[in-house]
Amino acid sequence: MNEAVRTCLVVDDSRVVRKVARRILEGCGFNVEEAEDGSVALVCCRRHLPGCVLLDWNMPVMNGIEFLKALRREFGPDRPPVLFCTTENDISFIEQAIAFGAQEFIMKPFDEAILLGKLEQVGLL
Amino acid sequence: MDDLLADFLTETGESLAELDVALVRLERAPEDGATLSLIFRLVHTIKGTCGFLGLPRLERVAHASENVLGRVRDKVLPVTPDLVSAVLAGIDRIKTIVAGLGATGAEPDGDDAALIAALDTASEGRAPPAAMPAALPVTEPASPVAAAPANAPEPAAEPPGGGQTIRVGVDVLEDLMTLVSELVLTRNQLLQIARGHEDGAFAVPLQRLSHITSDLQEGVMKTRMQPIGHAWNKLPRLVRDLARDLDKKIELTMLGAETELDRQVLELIKDPLTHMVRNSGDHGLETTAERRAAGKSDAGRITLNAFHEGGHIIIEIADDGRGLPVERIRAKVIDKGLATAAELAGMTDAQIQGFIFRPGFSTAAAVTAVSGRGVGMDVVKTNIERIGGTVDLKSVAGQGTSFTIKIPLTLAIVSALIVEAGGERFAIPQLSVMELVRAGAAAEPGAGQEPGATVIEHIGQTPVLRLRDRLLPLIRLADLLRLDAPPARPAEGAASLHIVVAQVGGAIFGIIVDRVFDTEEIVVKPVAPILRHMTMFSGNTILGDGSVIMILDPNGIARATGIGAGDGRQLAEAHGDGLAPPGARSDERTSLLLFRAGGEETMAVPLGLVARLEDLPREAIEMSAGQAVTQYRGALMPLVALTGEIDLARPRQPVLVFTDGERTGGRERSMGLVVDAIVDVVQDALRVELAGDRPGLLGTAVIAGRATDVIDTGYWLTRAFHDWFGKAGGGPAGRGAHRVLVVEDSAFFRQLLVPALAAAGYDVTACADAGAALRLLDGGEMFDAIVSDIEMPGMSGLAFVGRLRAGGAWAELPVIALSGRANAAEIAAGRAAGFTDYVQKFERDALLRSLAQCLAARGEQRLAA
Numbered sequence: 001m002n003e004a005v006r007t008c009l010v011v012d013d014s015r016v017v018r019k020v021a022r023r024i025l026e027g028c029g030f031n032v033e034e035a036e037d038g039s040v041a042l043v044c045c046r047r048h049l050p051g052c053v054l055l056d057w058n059m060p061v062m063n064g065i066e067f068l069k070a071l072r073r074e075f076g077p078d079r080p081p082v083l084f085c086t087t088e089n090d091i092s093f094i095e096q097a098i099a100f101g102a103q104e105f106i107m108k109p110f111d112e113a114i115l116l117g118k119l120e121q122v123g124l125l
Numbered sequence: 126m127d128d129l130l131a132d133f134l135t136e137t138g139e140s141l142a143e144l145d146v147a148l149v150r151l152e153r154a155p156e157d158g159a160t161l162s163l164i165f166r167l168v169h170t171i172k173g174t175c176g177f178l179g180l181p182r183l184e185r186v187a188h189a190s191e192n193v194l195g196r197v198r199d200k201v202l203p204v205t206p207d208l209v210s211a212v213l214a215g216i217d218r219i220k221t222i223v224a225g226l227g228a229t230g231a232e233p234d235g236d237d238a239a240l241i242a243a244l245d246t247a248s249e250g251r252a253p254p255a256a257m258p259a260a261l262p263v264t265e266p267a268s269p270v271a272a273a274p275a276n277a278p279e280p281a282a283e284p285p286g287g288g289q290t291i292r293v294g295v296d297v298l299e300d301l302m303t304l305v306s307e308l309v310l311t312r313n314q315l316l317q318i319a320r321g322h323e324d325g326a327f328a329v330p331l332q333r334l335s336h337i338t339s340d341l342q343e344g345v346m347k348t349r350m351q352p353i354g355h356a357w358n359k360l361p362r363l364v365r366d367l368a369r370d371l372d373k374k375i376e377l378t379m380l381g382a383e384t385e386l387d388r389q390v391l392e393l394i395k396d397p398l399t400h401m402v403r404n405s406g407d408h409g410l411e412t413t414a415e416r417r418a419a420g421k422s423d424a425g426r427i428t429l430n431a432f433h434e435g436g437h438i439i440i441e442i443a444d445d446g447r448g449l450p451v452e453r454i455r456a457k458v459i460d461k462g463l464a465t466a467a468e469l470a471g472m473t474d475a476q477i478q479g480f481i482f483r484p485g486f487s488t489a490a491a492v493t494a495v496s497g498r499g500v501g502m503d504v505v506k507t508n509i510e511r512i513g514g515t516v517d518l519k520s521v522a523g524q525g526t527s528f529t530i531k532i533p534l535t536l537a538i539v540s541a542l543i544v545e546a547g548g549e550r551f552a553i554p555q556l557s558v559m560e561l562v563r564a565g566a567a568a569e570p571g572a573g574q575e576p577g578a579t580v581i582e583h584i585g586q587t588p589v590l591r592l593r594d595r596l597l598p599l600i601r602l603a604d605l606l607r608l609d610a611p612p613a614r615p616a617e618g619a620a621s622l623h624i625v626v627a628q629v630g631g632a633i634f635g636i637i638v639d640r641v642f643d644t645e646e647i648v649v650k651p652v653a654p655i656l657r658h659m660t661m662f663s664g665n666t667i668l669g670d671g672s673v674i675m676i677l678d679p680n681g682i683a684r685a686t687g688i689g690a691g692d693g694r695q696l697a698e699a700h701g702d703g704l705a706p707p708g709a710r711s712d713e714r715t716s717l718l719l720f721r722a723g724g725e726e727t728m729a730v731p732l733g734l735v736a737r738l739e740d741l742p743r744e745a746i747e748m749s750a751g752q753a754v755t756q757y758r759g760a761l762m763p764l765v766a767l768t769g770e771i772d773l774a775r776p777r778q779p780v781l782v783f784t785d786g787e788r789t790g791g792r793e794r795s796m797g798l799v800v801d802a803i804v805d806v807v808q809d810a811l812r813v814e815l816a817g818d819r820p821g822l823l824g825t826a827v828i829a830g831r832a833t834d835v836i837d838t839g840y841w842l843t844r845a846f847h848d849w850f851g852k853a854g855g856g857p858a859g860r861g862a863h864r865v866l867v868v869e870d871s872a873f874f875r876q877l878l879v880p881a882l883a884a885a886g887y888d889v890t891a892c893a894d895a896g897a898a899l900r901l902l903d904g905g906e907m908f909d910a911i912v913s914d915i916e917m918p919g920m921s922g923l924a925f926v927g928r929l930r931a932g933g934a935w936a937e938l939p940v941i942a943l944s945g946r947a948n949a950a951e952i953a954a955g956r957a958a959g960f961t962d963y964v965q966k967f968e969r970d971a972l973l974r975s976l977a978q979c980l981a982a983r984g985e986q987r988l989a990a
Contacts, residue, residue: 016133016136017174
């Protein structure tokens with residue numbers, strides 16, 4: 001895998017969640033970028049398309065679903081792979097996210113084993 | 126995981142503050158989709174995040190709260206006050222748990238079963254009974270959620286501008302500020318050294334260094350700035366709960382929430398502000414029933430307004446409630462032994478209201494659950510003063526109360542005036558400096574004075590300065606600090622004193638210093654612990670020349686000299702315009718000047734009538750066309766001797782100077798009444814027992830236990846200027862035991878009218894404004910006639926008479942208008958408003974005639990009826 005693939009964009013409005021994800025991801029060699037909402041994430045992607053995106057849905061300004069739609073419209077259906085991140089309350093949004101082009105979903109709270117497992121499933125590890 | 130927890134606490138703290146505001150907003154506007162989305166997201170984020178940190182208690186409570194909100198968002202449940210209360214209860218619990226977490230690093234123990242059950246009940250609301258929120262399949266996949274958050278930008282959700290931000294620890298900023306402060310000091314020192322070598326090679330780089338330092342200082346200060354809205358976040362919630370608990374309707378308006386101030390200042394005013402808003406809601410605003418009865422809107426209004434003004438932040442807290450009840454405060458003050466009834470009689474309403482700032486005072490008749498928990502307004506005042514701020518209050522009965530807080534933008538670097546006393550330099554914060562006055566010493570009044578020069582006078586042992594319309598007590602800084610006399614500077618001598626006029630709350634006083642230097646930006650260093658008990662100093666600083674000087678605390682100085690103690694009470698005792706007692710009956714205490722003229726008996730005149738006291742040397746008195754005159758303030762001032770003749774054998778002549786107070790527009794006229802000796806100033810009732818049968822005397826009153834002749838100022842004024850009161854004429858008024866109320870804001874005219882009317886046989890009561898008069902009406906007082914000024918601060922004479930005519934016990938009373946410059950249109954307007962008659966202010970005899978006519982006409986009406 002080349003360097004570009006090893007970059008992960010973490011999109012979440014909570015600093016705590018971003019930090020948790022960053023620790024896990026950096027622990028297995030990812031470069032981590034952070035964005036606190038969908039619109040910031042979109043700017044990041046335009047500047048430099050990450051290898052994958054870990055995406056929360058409930059965020060201010062632009063939520064995860066809207067970001068996903070914009071991302072797929074702009075960069076095509078497969079790149080970059082998106083891990084849709086949610087809580088057990090938001091199951092309906094998992095269906096929506098998959099429909100709009102997310103590759104995988106992950107439940108909060110996740111730990112290292114769960115996150116790495118999911119990354120493996122989308123072929124990033 | 127420690128720093129994760131710290132991040133979590135910060136993030137959650139911010140979310141919680143935002144939640145309080147948003148929930149109150151939602152309750153008022155249940156259809157506000159953007160607010161609902163914001164609330165949902167914040168709770169959702171808290172829940173989602175605490176899972177990562179292993180905080181099961183928090184997660185369960187947040188989860189249950191989120192369920193309720195989710196059902197509101199899905200429009201299954203309507204927004205009701207009960208529902209919002211349930212969610213607020215959940216948020217309160219989250220706060221408790223977060224607080225415990227912050228203190229100990231672990232979730233505190235506790236049982237949330239009841240709360241969660243209540244939240245679950247709320248979430249079931251009218252929903253199908255079997256619904257399990259977590260497993261509930263969402264029936265409409267195309268729910269509007271996706272669109273909602275994008276509709277409107279949530280207020281305050283993210284820093285404005287969308288720029289990149291990073292988080293920096295507060296201690297880093299504090300350290301930076303300290304370093305910048307040191308840099309400013311070093312820069313000042315360098316500039317001082319360079320001042321002697323203007324052409325040196327250092328001049329240019331030094332100038333650059335100076336500019337960069339200023340920019341850096343500004344930049345670092347900016348990093349410490351936070352919008353005041355941060356301190357207000359808790360208020361909507363507080364007001365909402367207050368309204369619910371007290372069963373009142375309260376509207377909270379917050380203006381200028383984006384006004385920025387130093388976070389250190391922000392932290393320090395947070396609690397005082399909260400307390401004041403709570404007080405406004407609890408004590409200030411009436412119940413809905415009371416408001417309706419008073420013809421006001423159901424909902425009481427509390428308005429917070431913050432703005433910048435001249436390097437300071439002004440914060441106003443205003444309510445449209447009942448106003449501070451002067452009578453109840455008066456009763457409480459006496460009850461608590463804070464002052465005697467006699468002392469209170471000499472105070473204005475504003476001064477009496479000022480007692481709420483005194484320790485141990487609380488206005489609520491019964492301590493309510495909401496306010497009055499022992500932390501009173503005295504603590505608020507102390508806290509604000511501690512950061513170099515001031516707090517003033519203004520209250521109008523029936524219309525509301527407003528507090529104005531003035532605080533410096535920052536505490537670290539302040540603008541200060543550098544002065545010298547006793548050979549030492551001191552800094553006085555610019556915030557409390559009103560003006561600088563140069564005055565001649567009291568030792569040489571009249572002799573060689575330039576016309577118009579300000580002179581220090583003495584009343585008893587107290588040096589005072591008459592500055593425009595105010596008598597200011599003076600404090601000699603060197604005496605106060607027990608400094609040795611400075612080396613004499615023959616060039617200036619005693620004839621030139623510098624007085625720094627300082628204001629602390631409502632009290633204004635002068636500080637006598639030897640020299641005044643420049644205004645400088647000084648870096649405030651805390652006072653060393655060994656000096657901390659000396660409240661006259663608020664800190665110290667290093668000047669450009671490297672010397673360390675003390676920063677004076679005007680609050681402390683006022684306290685040390687007793688000026689602030691009574692909130693300007695000492696001032697009022699020797700006061701002219703503005704602070705004279707409203708509602709002062711003719712038998713209540715006033716300040717009286719005692720003097721001797723032509724005998725051993727003392728004579729008296731109300732001090733408020735006397736503009737100045739002079740002690741003229743014989744040479745200063747000239748004779749002009751048979752009239753004794755003196756050069757005074759660039760004009761000839763006629764002198765009239767009480768004894769009839771000026772004894773030119775005496776080396777010095779004490780003179781009472783009267784001024785006609787026609788300050789606006791026309792020129793000021795003065796006359797001097799020559800007496801033998803000035804004896805004292807006393808506080809006593811001015812009750813003229815025996816009407817005078819000698820011209821020039823109102824009569825005899827018992828003052829300080831002795832029968833004392835009270836002079837008729839009006840008589841003596843007309844001896845100097847025949848037209849002092851306008852055209853003369855008319856005979857003495859008819860006498861009777863009629864009660865007359867005088868409403869007049871000018872102390873000069875009030876003190877002129879009350880003795881004159883009293884001498885004419887009326888029982889006179891005087892008020893300084895219409896509000897005070899209306900309180901007498903409310904108090905069930907009855908009069909036979911009212912004499913009212915037209916132009917008064919607050920309610921004008923026209924509005925006042927309109928209010929009287931609208932109904933009530935005084936609706937039929939004759940009301941005579943007093944006006945400075947009556948023209949036909951004004952008289953017509955006055956009559957239309959309900960005035961019975963119109964009299965020019967200076968025509969005392971015309972007033973007596975008019976009063977007699979009105980009362981006679983009223984007597985006839987009564988007989989006829």
